Amino acid sequence: MQTGFRLNWTPIKEPLGFIKVVQWLTAVFAFASCGGYAGQNVISLSCDRSINATLSAAFSYPFRLNQVLLVEGNITLCNHTLTETRLLGDFSSSAEFFVAVAVLAFLYCTAALLVYLGYMHVYQDSDFGPMCDFVVTAMFAFLWLVCSSAWARGLQMIKFATGTEGIRATLEPCRSSSLRCEVTEFASMCTLDISVVFGYLNLIVWACNAWFVYKETRWHSRKLSSHQGVGRGRGPGPSTAPI
Template identity: 70%
Template sequence: MVTGFRLNLAPVKEPLGFIRVLEWFTTVFAFASCAGYVGRNVVTLRCAGGANETLNATFTYPFRLNQALLVEANATICNHSVSETHLVGDAASSAEFFVAVAVLAFLYCMAALLVYVGYMHVYRDSDFGPMFDFLLTAAFAFLWLVCSSAWARGLQVVKDATGTEGIASTLGVCRQDVACQVSEYANLRNLNISVVFGFLNLLVWAGNAWFVYKETRWHSQKRASQGVGHGPVPAQI
């Protein structure tokens, strides 16, 4: 069997390769819309004397909110001495898990496409290649389900912690004679998009698992057994 590189773009036109290209794009959008995010909410504090002050609640990927500084140490706000205060919550585990799955899926798409366009003759002449491809594709479909669900929950933690109620419960002066309200919200569109693309990847990878399964010997053996079972009945002598 010849194992050299043979450039052949025909597999990309088939569902097996075309969906893998689609996975490449959806994976890129998933991690690009989450990793590197920086947002800032502006909090307006209405003091008892009528004056207003503002604070900036800045949060970034990977969203370790309990390390995001809201008030510096020994600050004076509305004539109240306030100690160092951070936001509440930590969504780092779910955000990093989501990005890690996306990056690994991206790398696997690149490797799989390289095999499809250059080594398809080896891929289809062996049992190992299609079976390995199927198992990893199914595994990534499951990982997309888990990491997208976790990140959707983590994003809700971010929204709750950086909203008016979350900041008011964190900042002590807001529980006294100071009215606190988030007057300017950070644009969370990219983070919402990342969740959408996470679940979209689940659908795409789960659908592609079927086309990869058709390349395995499990599918060919099933078809062969069905063909034998439905063969013509021999004539009686």
């Protein structure tokens, strides 16, 4: 069996290769929309119906909000003293897990496409290639389910921590009736919402691709041959003629 590189674009025209290209693109959009995010919310502090001060909360990937300073030093406002305060929560684990799965999926798709386009003759003539491809594809489908769910939950908590309710929970003086704290300028989180959508889209694409990869394995061929053997073994039943 020759194992040299043979460039062949035919696999891209088939579901096995075409879906791999789709996976490559969706993985890129997933980690790009999450890993490159940066935003800032502006909080207005007011008493006596007039804005007396503003605070800014700038946050970005990997969303370690407990390291973001909300109040630097001490501020006295409306007979309330605001000490040095940071935002609530550390959501780096879910964000980094999501991006890590996306980057690994991107790298695997790149390697798989290289095999499909240049070494498809080796891939189809061996049992190891298709079975390994199927196991890795199924594993990534499961990882996309876990990381997308974790990141969706983490994003929900980020929105709360940087919103009005979260800021009021962070700054104790804001809970009093004399000092009003409200987020007046919100950072757009559309790209983060899109990242969650691409996470679940990857789940669907990888789960569908698992079926096409499974068809290349000997598990599927054995099952198919056994069904065909059973079909050929069934002869016509005994006929009974009326007496």
